Amino acid sequence: MDKKRIWEAVRPYVMILPAMTGIVLFVLYPVAYLIKLSFYKYNLMNKDKSKFIGTDNYTQIFSREDFYTALLNTVVYTIGVVVLTLVLSLIIAVWLNKRKRFNAIVQAGIFTPHIISIVSVALVWMWLMEPNHGLLNFLLKTFGLPGSTWLQNSSTAMISIIIVSVWQNIGYYTLIIVAALQSIPPSIYEAAALDNASKFQVFRKITLPLISPQLFFILIIMTIGSFKVFxxxxxxxxxxxxGATTTLVYxxxxxxxxxxxxxxxxxxxxMAIIALLTVVYFRVLSKKVHYQ
Amino acid sequence: MWKKASSVLLATTMLSGLLAACSGGESPKTTDTGSSAAPAPSGPAGKATVQFWHSLGGKNGEYLDAMIKRFNASQDKVEVVGTFQGSYDETVTKLQQAVAAKTGPDISMLERAYIQMFADSDVLEDMTPFLKKSNMSQDDLTPGLMGHSVFDKKLVSLPFNRSTPILHVNKTMLDEKGLAVPKTWEELKTVANALVIKENNEFKRYGYSMPYDTWYPIAMISQAKGKFFNDQGTSIGFDSALGTKVFKFLKDQQNTGALYYPPQQDSGNIVNQMFISGKIGLMYQSTGVIGSLKDNVKFDYVTSFLPMDAVYATPTGGANLSLMAGSKNKDAAWEFLRWAMIDPQGGLQFILDSGYLPFTKKMVESQQIKDLWAKEPNRKVAYDQLQYAVDTNKHVAWPQVMQEFFKAIQAIMYDNKAIEPTLDTFKKEAERLLKG
Structure with missing residues (x-):
């Protein structure tokens, strides 16, 4: 009897043990080690030459201009990518929501960039964006527009990178939103139609709230992902x-x-910044999310 | 579940056994030495194995592999295993981790600028006693290439695949305009501006170019009689006026199209391509590209010293070989290094194949090098320029300072930032790094 009770108490721990071992070994320990290293002037090859310097590294970070540049770049990149991707994939998803054969093809086409390796994508875009013989400038010039310097000028480099990331991301998030749209019961739309609601009202009062859990998910995933761009x-x-595109991870x-x-x-x-962002998102935004 | 897992396990074991048997059958030679298992560092019957990490890929990698093969065939005591570890920077990263994990190689190739950093961590063996034992001395080596070899009076690396920047010239293009190969900055300015072709506000041809690197600005700083670091190693060794002069020289010409400054990524290939296709007439670039340019250009191609300002001067580049202090086979590893330095089949053949600079005096005097230079005077120019070689960017903190210097170059060359304040910021950052 007693034995059984002990087992009952211990059982959950035994069951999560394999997963926890992995997490401790590959997540918690490295994080703890990272924090330890951050207090040292560390010499990887000869540990005797490492020096404990307390919080000097942190003082240095917050007094260096290039850190703030990197932080600002990351924020600009993140806002650019998240807003553009979210808006564009929402528009495309609403358009694709009508079940037509043609739409299926478009959806497949839009999704393709996501399955191509980012290395190939980046290399092809580099070639497209070449200012002198790249395809993009050639197109711009054909339409009588001035060419851009794209990656080779600090004022246009960031937007160029954002374009590539958005182009790569859009298909995946469109897919998620289309799935969300199709899970909305048609009866709600019918009721709205009976009440003579305008298209914009339907979208704002019905569609958006009902897909808000998915949008919230996308927002969090993409913000964290964009913050770690490398x-x-x-x-x-x-x-x-x-340094115009030096992001934090770089x-x-x-x-x-x-x-x-x-x-x-x-x-x-x-790590602290991302943790903070996540907490803020959950605190502030989760109240506005409508779970069915 | 368990049953299935165990049967899978069993099958895997059997399969790997089978595979092992197959590979054993395919290479009977390796079983001769009596070590069918993993090669022990030095078995009584087997050879001593020496791990050698390098950063030479492509054609040069093949030449190096051939040299290692010649060494292994030349004797039966030591077996050198060469492993390509990626670019210089990648090799450095891997080596740092390997040394920390005590799985490092016996010999490693190190880009010269990183040697001080490794030497400061006491992970490079002092080779002076080995040199003495083999009845050799530092005087046997080419003096211009020894800039990074000695640290705290210890001989921590030997020059191997070394190069310098030189001026590559499209002689045909210059002749068309009746221009002579420039010898000074002023002449360079005149010649480069004369080569520019501008149509509809677009440059069809520029004067000259150089890859995006710290190498060329440093060369110019020393040509203007400045030093990159001061002698005490506490700050940079050129004043604001000198730095401004160098960058203003570049900037002025960039504005007139005389200088094309390439984008950061892949800049080396971009300028090579422009030189080959006649979009520039002159190019500052490493001696390492002479071989491929010679094969690809369709015009009269010559090389020349980098133009001088107050004096002729050039930094050196490329990589050295170091004996790792953690090696368990130092004698065997030294045997390979010694052979590479003195045997005609060793480094000399590699130099002849690849076009890097000869790194011992014996090599320079050898008949083979003399023949090569008679046939290809372009290569001799690079060696002759070594008499002006001066490396003033030697410091443990150089890799960090280099990052800051790159930022200054970017700000000036790409973003048209004012030169003086940018260099002042760089100086401040450099001093902070040099202090730490």
Missing amino acids: DTVKIMTGGGPN YIYEFRTNSIGYASATGVVL
Whole structure:
């Protein structure tokens, strides 16, 4: 009898043990180690030469101009990507929602970029955006518009990267929104039609609230994802020109060989920012989300 | 469930056994040495295995592999295993981690600028005693290439695949305009501006170009008689007037089209391509591209010293070889290094194949190099320029300072930021890094 009760108490822990082992080993321990490293001037190859410097790394981060540049770049990138992707995929999804054969083809086409490796995508776009012999400038010139410098000028580089990310993301999120739209019961629309509601009213009062859980999910996933952007930056601009596209993760990456302590401290700061964002989202936005 | 798992496990074991048997059958030679298992560092019957990490891919990688093969065939005590680890930077990252995990190689190729950083962590072996044992001395090596070899009076690396920047010239284009190869900055300015072709507000042809790198501005700083770091290693060694002069020189010409400054990504390939297709007449670029340019250009192609301002000067580049302090096979590894330096089949053949600079005095005097230079005077120019070689960017903190210098270059060359304040910011950042 007693034995059974002990087992009952212990059982849940035993059951989550395998998953927890993984989480502790590959998530919690590395995070703890990262925090530890952030207090050192760390010498990876010769531990005797590492020096505990307290919070010096953090002081340095917050007194360096390039950190704020990187932070600002990341915020600009995130807002750009999240807003553009969300608005565009919502529009496309509403359009695709009418079940037609043609729409299925369009949907497949829009989804394709998502399954292509980001490396190939970035390389092809680099070629398209080449200012002298790239296709985009050629098109602009054919229509009598001035060409852009795209990636090679610090004022246009960020928007160029945002365009590529949006182009790659849009299909995936359209798919999620289309699925959400189709799960709305038609009876609600019929009731609205009987009440002579205008199209805009229907969209604002019925469609948006009913797909808000999915939109909320997209918002969180995309914000976190965009905050961690690295691959497009690494391939297309290397953080330049003149730091115009250096995002936080790329900033950390730049310090990987010679200032591991400083890079770790920046990593901790990034983690804190993302945690904060997530908490704020859940606190503020979750009240506006309508769960059926 | 368990049954299924165990049967899968069993099948896997059997399969791998089968595979092992197959591979054993395919290569009977390896079983001769009596080590069918993983090669032990040094078995009594087997050879001592030396791990050698390098960063040479493509054609140069093949030349290096051939050299390793020649070494392995030349004797039966040491077996060198060469592994390509990616670019110089990637090799550095991997090596740092491997050293920390104590799984590092015995010998590694290190881009010269990173050597100080490794030496400062005490992970590179002092090779002086080995050199003495083999009756050699540092004087046997090419002096212009020794800039990064000695740290705290210890010989921590030997030059191997070394290069310098030189001026590559499209002689045909210059001759059409009746221009001579520029020898000074002023001449460069005149020649480059004369080469510019502008149509409808678009440049069809520029004067000259250079890859996006710290190498070329540093070369110009030393040509103007400045030093990158001061002698105490506490700050940068050129004043604001000198820095402004260098960058203003570049900037003025960029504005007239005399200089095309390429985008950051893939800049080396971009300028090479422009040179080959005649979009620029002159190019600052490494000696490492002489071989491929020679094969690809359809015009009279010559090389020349980098133009001088107050003096001729050039930094050096490329990589050195280092013996790792964590190696368990130092004698065997040294044997390979020694062979590479003195045997005609070693480094000399590699230099002849690849076009890097000869790194011992014996090589320079050898008949093979003399023949090569007689046939290809372009290569000799690079060696001759070594008499003006000066590396003033030596410091443990160089990799960090380099990042800041890159930022300054970007701000000036891409964003038209005012030169003086940018260099002042750079100086401040550099001093902070040099202090730490």
